[in-house]
Amino acid sequence: MRAKSVFLTVAHRLAILAYIAFALFPLFWLLKVAVTPNDLLYSEGIRLWPSRASLEHFDFVLRHSAFPVFFRNSLIVSGSTAVVVTILASLSGYALSRFRFRGKYWLVTLMLLTQMFPLVMLVAPIFKILSPLGLTNSLTGLVIVYSAFNVPFATFLMQSFFDGIPKDLEEAAMIDGATQFVAFRQIILPLTLPGIAATLGFVFTAAWSELLFSLMLISGNDQATFPVGLLSFVSKFSVDFGQMMAAGVLALIPACLFFLLIQRYLVQGLTAGAVKG
Amino acid sequence: MDYAARQHGLSASRRPLMKRIADASAPYLYSAPALILIVTVMLVPLVLGVSYAFRDVQLLNPFSGAFIGLDHFRALSQDQAFFRSLRNTLWWTGASVLLQFAFGLILALLLDKPFRGRAIAQALVFLPWAVPSFLAGLNWAWLFNPVVGPLPHWLYALGIMSQPANILSDPQLAMWGPIVANIWWGIPFFAITLLAALQAIPRDLYEAASIDGAGAFQRFLSITLPFLAPTIAITILLRTVWISNFADLIIVMTNGGPADRTQIVASYIFTQAFKRLDFGYASAIALVLLALLLAYSLLIVILRQWLLSKD
Numbered sequence: 001m002r003a004k005s006v007f008l009t010v011a012h013r014l015a016i017l018a019y020i021a022f023a024l025f026p027l028f029w030l031l032k033v034a035v036t037p038n039d040l041l042y043s044e045g046i047r048l049w050p051s052r053a054s055l056e057h058f059d060f061v062l063r064h065s066a067f068p069v070f071f072r073n074s075l076i077v078s079g080s081t082a083v084v085v086t087i088l089a090s091l092s093g094y095a096l097s098r099f100r101f102r103g104k105y106w107l108v109t110l111m112l113l114t115q116m117f118p119l120v121m122l123v124a125p126i127f128k129i130l131s132p133l134g135l136t137n138s139l140t141g142l143v144i145v146y147s148a149f150n151v152p153f154a155t156f157l158m159q160s161f162f163d164g165i166p167k168d169l170e171e172a173a174m175i176d177g178a179t180q181f182v183a184f185r186q187i188i189l190p191l192t193l194p195g196i197a198a199t200l201g202f203v204f205t206a207a208w209s210e211l212l213f214s215l216m217l218i219s220g221n222d223q224a225t226f227p228v229g230l231l232s233f234v235s236k237f238s239v240d241f242g243q244m245m246a247a248g249v250l251a252l253i254p255a256c257l258f259f260l261l262i263q264r265y266l267v268q269g270l271t272a273g274a275v276k277g
Numbered sequence: 278m279d280y281a282a283r284q285h286g287l288s289a290s291r292r293p294l295m296k297r298i299a300d301a302s303a304p305y306l307y308s309a310p311a312l313i314l315i316v317t318v319m320l321v322p323l324v325l326g327v328s329y330a331f332r333d334v335q336l337l338n339p340f341s342g343a344f345i346g347l348d349h350f351r352a353l354s355q356d357q358a359f360f361r362s363l364r365n366t367l368w369w370t371g372a373s374v375l376l377q378f379a380f381g382l383i384l385a386l387l388l389d390k391p392f393r394g395r396a397i398a399q400a401l402v403f404l405p406w407a408v409p410s411f412l413a414g415l416n417w418a419w420l421f422n423p424v425v426g427p428l429p430h431w432l433y434a435l436g437i438m439s440q441p442a443n444i445l446s447d448p449q450l451a452m453w454g455p456i457v458a459n460i461w462w463g464i465p466f467f468a469i470t471l472l473a474a475l476q477a478i479p480r481d482l483y484e485a486a487s488i489d490g491a492g493a494f495q496r497f498l499s500i501t502l503p504f505l506a507p508t509i510a511i512t513i514l515l516r517t518v519w520i521s522n523f524a525d526l527i528i529v530m531t532n533g534g535p536a537d538r539t540q541i542v543a544s545y546i547f548t549q550a551f552k553r554l555d556f557g558y559a560s561a562i563a564l565v566l567l568a569l570l571l572a573y574s575l576l577i578v579i580l581r582q583w584l585l586s587k588d
Contacts, residue, residue, distance in 0.1 A: 012387060012392070013392075015383075015387055016387055016388075016398050016402075019384055019387070019402045020398060020401045020402055022461065023401060023402045023403075023404055023405050023461070023464075023465075024401060024404065026405075026413075026416045026417060026420055026461065027404070027405075027408070027416070029416075029419070029420060029426070029427070030416050030419070033419070033425055041425065042424070046427040046430050046431075088310045088311040088314065089311065091307045091308065091310060091311065092307060092308040092310070092311035092312070094307055095303075095304040095305075095307035095308040096308070098304075099303065099304035099307070101304040101305065103305070104304070107308055107312065110312075110315065110320075111315070114315060114319055116518055116570070116574065117323070117567060117570065118522040118543055118546075118563065118566055118567065118570065119522070120522060120524060120543045120546050120547050120563065121323070121326050121546060121559075121560065121563030121564075121566065121567060122319065122322045122323065122326060123546070123547060123550045123551070123559070124326060124329060124334070124550045124556035124559050124560055125321075125322035125323070125325040125326040125329065125556075125560070126318070126322045127336075127550075127556075128325070128334075128556065129321070129322060129325070144314075144318060145318055147314060147318075148314045148315055148317075148318030148319055149318075149319070151311045151314055151315060152311075152315065155311060180303060181303075205407065205409075208409055209409035209410050209411065209412075211410065211411045211525045211528070211529070212524065212525065212528070212547055212551075215551060216547075216550065216551055227409070227411040227412075230411065230412075230415070231411065231415075231529065234415065241419070241424070241425045244415075244419075245419070248412055248415060248416065251409060251412050252408065252409075252412060255407045255408060255409055256404070256407060258407065259403075259404060259406075259407035260400075263399070263400045263403060
């Protein structure tokens with residue numbers, strides 16, 4: 001019995017290690033090629049770590065390429081989208097959590113449907129609508145589009161956070177004479193700060209990763225977001241692997257920061273997130 | 278909710294008319310901004326897109342825009358590339374969902390019981406979930422590239438490949454590239470969802486079962502699986518729809534090539550709109566995809582009704 005349980009424990013730890021290796025290996029390789037100097041890249045082939053590491057690719061990417069611009073554009077787009085969506089979603093999430101009203105069923109159905117149909121079918125019509133308004137090749141256009149795409153999921157997320165706060169709190173404030181909106185702003189919102197942070201983070205990450213619409217809507221280098229810039233870089237200079245991967249490592253930073261903040265709450269708090277990846 | 282209603286009953290008679298109107302409109306005012314945004318940026322383009330399917334809309338041709346009836350659909354029924362993309366979509370979705378689910382379930386079971394270092398292990402295995410999809414695609418494309426990636430050399434050393442070549446340019450194997458990237462990227466999603474469901478199972482059930490002499494496998498079959506079944510069903514159904522529409526990895530890694538072997542319907546729509554700027558034809562394909570997804574969802578609803586009525 002004892003030998004069997006030791007065997008099971010060892011097998012369990014080995015399986016966990018295998019998963020960790022599988023999860024981290026691609027990211028490790030990205031970093032490894034990014035710090036390999038060009039003259040060693042081909043001669044040392046598939047060694048796990050170069051005999052001499054250098055930051056020359058990072059230096060090049062940060063000082064002589066357009067990546068800082070792409071990075072800034074992506075930050076502006078993702079940050080603005082996150083703020084806009086979180087404001088709209090806390091309002092609509094509050095409506096779903098606290099009120100019973102005619103049309104609620106249709107609102108929920110509409111939001112669920114937007115999670116199911118292929119967004120790729122909107123690529124052409126959205127381009128046609130935004131083009132005469134001067135919103136193609138513009139960061140504002142991207143913020144509007146991304147905000148609409150992320151509002152439904154964020155609404156459900158915020159609703160689940162509001163549902164967790166007892167209603168007595170607002171009732172007490174309203175007996176003391178506050179209107180419901182004042183109670184919402186001054187009592188309920190501060191209590192949902194962790195939920196607001198999570199929503200901000202989710203929307204930021206989703207906007208940071210979006211590819212198809214920014215490829216379609218953005219054409220110039222000045223307005224390019226990180227994915228668009230990286231892909232055009234890849235197709236133009238497809239031999240500079242070190243530089244490409246250094247840029248890739250940079251694109252990873254915001255996502256990893258958010259992940260470190262959120263990962264503790266992943267399993268407990270995010271069953272509501274099962275609707276969307 | 279009942280509190281709002283109670284409050285109405287309590288004070289409706291005492292409050293002035295204006296205040297009552299304001300109260301009744303409150304939920305609409307709260308949800309209006311979100312609703313307006315969704316309608317203008319998603320519903321209006323959706324309707325417009327449906328109309329494009331029956332019109333000749335080409336971005337670079339200013340004289341296009343005429344109504345052409347079912348011409349796009351006639352062209353579509355002759356389009357071999359479209360039928361290939363339908364088959365590819367099935368293969369891509371089926372393989373990705375099944376393997377993500379299988380590996381995700383195993384991972385969730387491994388992480389279910391407390392052990393030393395669980396928190397850090399969990400953080401590390403869930404990390405791919407945070408990687409932007411375009412970067413996941415590029416990263417795996419590089420791993421499969423024999424110039425900078427180790428995978429072709431390892432496959433060659435193991436005798437699986439006759440020479441260290443890039444599977445992304447091999448028509449027979451290319452689809453495995455995006456599928457492997459998708460599995461890597463999607464395992465955490467399944468593991469997180471299933472782990473949350475696992476932790477909701479009351480622990481004393483397991484204790485009672487093992488006192489009654491049930492082995493580990495028996496406990497899994499008679500406690501764990503029944504408890505997980507609803508989560509598994511919902512997650513797989515939603516994920517199937519989501520992944521069949523998920524073109525990012527394919528567009529980044531192979532762009533549908535070689536010879537359309539990795540083109541799925543979603544990436545085919547994008548290619549028609551983005552590369553050929555033929556918005557009319559792209560919208561016609563999109564309409565067919567929408568119809569297929571609706572049929573799939575209906576089938577699920579009917580299946581569920583049938584299963585419920587059988588009990």
